[in-house]
Amino acid sequence: MLRFALRPTVIASLLAFPLLPAQADTNAPAPVARQPAIEQIVKEISPARINAYINKLVSFETRHTMSDTVSETRGIGAARRWIKAELERCGTVKGRPELAVRFDSYIEPAGRRLTQPTEIVNVVAELKSAVPSDRYYVVSGHYDSRATDVMDASSFAPGANDDASGTAAVMEMACVMAQANYPLNANLIFMAVAGEEQGLFGAAHFAKTARASKMNIAGMFTNDIIGSSRADDGHLDNTQVRLFAEGIPALADMPEALRTLISTGGENDSPSRQLARHVKAIGEAYVPGFKVTIINRRDRYLRGGDHIPFLEQGYAALRFTEPNEDFNHQHQNVRVESGVKIGDLPEYVDVNYTAQVARVNAAALASLATGPAAPAQVKIQTTQLENSTSLVWQANPEPDLAGYRILWRETTAANWQHSVDVGNVTSYTMKNVSKDNVFFAVQAVDKKGNASVASYPLPLR
Numbered sequence: 001m002l003r004f005a006l007r008p009t010v011i012a013s014l015l016a017f018p019l020l021p022a023q024a025d026t027n028a029p030a031p032v033a034r035q036p037a038i039e040q041i042v043k044e045i046s047p048a049r050i051n052a053y054i055n056k057l058v059s060f061e062t063r064h065t066m067s068d069t070v071s072e073t074r075g076i077g078a079a080r081r082w083i084k085a086e087l088e089r090c091g092t093v094k095g096r097p098e099l100a101v102r103f104d105s106y107i108e109p110a111g112r113r114l115t116q117p118t119e120i121v122n123v124v125a126e127l128k129s130a131v132p133s134d135r136y137y138v139v140s141g142h143y144d145s146r147a148t149d150v151m152d153a154s155s156f157a158p159g160a161n162d163d164a165s166g167t168a169a170v171m172e173m174a175c176v177m178a179q180a181n182y183p184l185n186a187n188l189i190f191m192a193v194a195g196e197e198q199g200l201f202g203a204a205h206f207a208k209t210a211r212a213s214k215m216n217i218a219g220m221f222t223n224d225i226i227g228s229s230r231a232d233d234g235h236l237d238n239t240q241v242r243l244f245a246e247g248i249p250a251l252a253d254m255p256e257a258l259r260t261l262i263s264t265g266g267e268n269d270s271p272s273r274q275l276a277r278h279v280k281a282i283g284e285a286y287v288p289g290f291k292v293t294i295i296n297r298r299d300r301y302l303r304g305g306d307h308i309p310f311l312e313q314g315y316a317a318l319r320f321t322e323p324n325e326d327f328n329h330q331h332q333n334v335r336v337e338s339g340v341k342i343g344d345l346p347e348y349v350d351v352n353y354t355a356q357v358a359r360v361n362a363a364a365l366a367s368l369a370t371g372p373a374a375p376a377q378v379k380i381q382t383t384q385l386e387n388s389t390s391l392v393w394q395a396n397p398e399p400d401l402a403g404y405r406i407l408w409r410e411t412t413a414a415n416w417q418h419s420v421d422v423g424n425v426t427s428y429t430m431k432n433v434s435k436d437n438v439f440f441a442v443q444a445v446d447k448k449g450n451a452s453v454a455s456y457p458l459p460l461r
């Protein structure tokens with residue numbers, strides 16, 4: 001007997017998909033419902049404009065965080081004024097500013113990587129939702145650069161790949177999405193941050209301020225070193241991007257929800273991992289032939305990035321990076337050594353590759369910001385011993401909501417293996433699929449078929 005009163009559509013879907021273990025394969029995961037408007041955004045991303053942005057950023061000679069801020073042609077001050085002006089220009093559509101562009105700045109005191117107190121300035125461009133919404137997604141690249149000596153504020157530091165590539169991709173996404181005139185259900189923030197090379201300062205300031213004001217950031221991506229498809233041994237791979245996704249956040253104080261996540265075996269179902277699965281599904285659906293390779297760790301060894309301060313504030317955050325890095329082209333003074341050219345120069349950037357990564361970002365952001373929020377308060381009934389699974393959740397607020405989708409997979413599988421649409425209900429019982437044997441999650445789905453990020457259920461007490 002079903003534990004809950006189900007609507008006819010749900011009963012019909014139960015009859016259509018008798019959930020017996022032998023027939024579970026009939027519940028193949030639902031494919032991404034591709035939207036023409038998102039396909040158009042992906043198509044508009046231009047390698048030529050990304051190339052022009054990278055070359056302009058390199059032309060400031062150095063964008064070191066302690067470099068010149070007065071000159072109009074050289075140093076980090078000129079660079080950020082240009083980024084802001086460019087976003088204002090391209091974000092104005094038919095005389096209307098679609099992007100609200102501002103500087104977000106503060107003074108970082110002198111420290112291990114700053115010889116004097118220094119103004120750290122982020123360039124923040126916001127694309128507002130069409131309906132009132134407190135939900136935000138943030139995408140960033142860092143516009144500061146460095147030479148071999150991290151304290152050297154005057155040498156040529158082109159930073160074409162690290163990270164003019166990420167900054168250019170973010171600028172291109174902002175411009176294309178501002179002009180797309182595509183009504184959003186959530187707000188997007190496109191951000192070029194400073195102080196990354198000196199200690200992730202700009203991102204940390206933004207994340208801390210966001211947390212203090214209880215800002216609802218449902219997901220954050222940083223794009224850092226997305227410019228090259230060529231490895232240091234010369235082999236090419238322009239078919240994939242690495243997406244770094246932390247598991248259980250390494251917070252100083254572990255909230256109860258995380259403790260429960262661990263105790264139910266959910267270490268691979270953290271908010272960042274769910275966000276990464278979503279980005280992979282959406283990115284690969286809209287950018288055919290390009291793979292989003294999820295790496296189940298926070299970042300590469302010995303390295304960090306601007307997603308980390310967001311993780312440390314408890315937000316879901318991811319890092320995009322090219323598949324194979326050439327370390328001769330990062331963090332190095334431009335020079336020739338035994339016949340080998342060293343330095344982070346535009347000639348080592350493959351802008352067609354950067355554009356592919358920007359397309360994955362843009363498709364994911366457009367899908368996230370138009371689709372519903374991940375269902376809240378998803379719980380699993382654990383009051384009695386049984387081999388069926390009863391899930392309950394809170395109703396989503398979106399007016400264009402169609403219903404919910406239950407996902408499940410074996411506990412050793414990385415990605416969802418099965419799904420069933422259960423209609424517009426807030427509880428559902430899966431007969432004969434045991435919560436003890438698989439991992440479940442719930443997605444919200446809107447009338448156009450856009451699915452939310454999945455929510456992992458915690459035990460109902």
Ligand SMILES: [Zn+2]
Pocket residue numbers: 142162163196224225
């Ligand atoms: Zn970097």
